[in-house]
Amino acid sequence: MATGYADLLRARHAMRLLAGTLVGRLPNATAPLAIVLFTRAEGGSYALAGALSAVYGLSNAVGQPLLGRAVDLWGQPRVMLPAALLSGLGMAVLALAGIAPLPLAYAAAAAAGLFTPPLEGALRALWPSVLGRPDRVHAAYALDAVAQEVMFTLGPLAVTVLVAFWNEAAALLVVNALGVLGALSVVLSPPSRRWRSAPREAHWLGALRSGGLLALLGAFFFVGLALGSIAVAAVAYADTHGDSLISTYLLSALGAGALVGGVVYGGRTWAGEPEPRLRALVAALAAGYLPLALTPAPVAMTLLAGVSGVFLAPSLACAFVVVDRHAPTGTVTEAFSWLVTSFGVGAAAGTAAVGPVIERGGPAAGFSVAGAGGLAALLVLLATRRVLAVPDTAPGSATRGESDRNGSTEAGFKTGHRA
Numbered sequence: 001m002a003t004g005y006a007d008l009l010r011a012r013h014a015m016r017l018l019a020g021t022l023v024g025r026l027p028n029a030t031a032p033l034a035i036v037l038f039t040r041a042e043g044g045s046y047a048l049a050g051a052l053s054a055v056y057g058l059s060n061a062v063g064q065p066l067l068g069r070a071v072d073l074w075g076q077p078r079v080m081l082p083a084a085l086l087s088g089l090g091m092a093v094l095a096l097a098g099i100a101p102l103p104l105a106y107a108a109a110a111a112a113g114l115f116t117p118p119l120e121g122a123l124r125a126l127w128p129s130v131l132g133r134p135d136r137v138h139a140a141y142a143l144d145a146v147a148q149e150v151m152f153t154l155g156p157l158a159v160t161v162l163v164a165f166w167n168e169a170a171a172l173l174v175v176n177a178l179g180v181l182g183a184l185s186v187v188l189s190p191p192s193r194r195w196r197s198a199p200r201e202a203h204w205l206g207a208l209r210s211g212g213l214l215a216l217l218g219a220f221f222f223v224g225l226a227l228g229s230i231a232v233a234a235v236a237y238a239d240t241h242g243d244s245l246i247s248t249y250l251l252s253a254l255g256a257g258a259l260v261g262g263v264v265y266g267g268r269t270w271a272g273e274p275e276p277r278l279r280a281l282v283a284a285l286a287a288g289y290l291p292l293a294l295t296p297a298p299v300a301m302t303l304l305a306g307v308s309g310v311f312l313a314p315s316l317a318c319a320f321v322v323v324d325r326h327a328p329t330g331t332v333t334e335a336f337s338w339l340v341t342s343f344g345v346g347a348a349a350g351t352a353a354v355g356p357v358i359e360r361g362g363p364a365a366g367f368s369v370a371g372a373g374g375l376a377a378l379l380v381l382l383a384t385r386r387v388l389a390v391p392d393t394a395p396g397s398a399t400r401g402e403s404d405r406n407g408s409t410e411a412g413f414k415t416g417h418r419a
Helices: 002-010 014-024 026-041 046-074 076-097 102-114 119-131 134-165 168-187 190-194 211-240 245-266 274-294 298-309 312-326 332-383 402-406
Strands: none
Touching (some): 014 026, 014 168, 026 102, 026 168, 076 190, 119 168, 134 168, 134 245, 211 298, 245 298, 245 312, 274 332, 312 332
């Protein structure tokens, strides 16, 4: 397993692309916490802090697929380089100007979110040309999901350290400066500069004309909803036990489970079609969420949280492969970006919806929302299994055509072993 990952990372440009993407996405991983801390330090209310964070998040959800489409049309450097600079400039304006006047603060947060470069989708579009073999691409998707778990864990910690040793404005500036440097590392790399999307059919829906992609977006909206509800329910559970650290234990255990699951999943080669495997993984994910509603004592609850996270990274990694198979020709970056957006919007919806549920039924009811989200995701995949079973009816995908345009062999992608 370790040898397989080491072989993957030894591929030319692989380490640079992975590290650059993770550093480039630091602003996105830390923005909710960093904006709240900054707003409070400036004397703003929690309501204003939440509103600014929500503006950033909604703008980001809108911008990702739009910028992804632009990348497919005009290439990565032409779109992501100016986007990274504009996003960093937006956060710099917020950090330096403060929250007064309010219209400027809202505009700065909106610009920072809207122009966040679609590094996640861009990296997954690059993997076929960098790694060549489908088994290595699949392992890269899993490693990417694992690395993101680490980033979303360590990113907020980095913000806290910067605040402790400097101040909240400095934290915003440093994190976003690092984000720009990470994006620069990616877009100035030879694979990014060489990459060109396959010719695409002119259509206003872009990637969304694929029925298989729409099915995946629906399913992973509910996976995101489940995760968003867990984050809030964990805080409520900790409050009932009189120790706020318990929520940290639960979320850390969930992240640790995802790390283990992703490493194990990506460390082996999978035969057969990925669509049935995705249904099985999401079914296991839903089964892991359901016992959380039992809300046992903290030690047992922490163990349940760890188990519930095991199938998250594998589900995401497999979903990336399925997206690749169903994305219409020339829309692969946009398609990946839509999945990221759907997942993020679902998480936001779960965070918002679970609050009233907890007020009425307590933490157990909140965790039940997570279980319901997992089941809903599975039901979407089961209801659309016929659509997902025939990826070749889509006009094309990156794994069937875009590798040829980037100088890599496509032979392995045209065999029956596509995952």
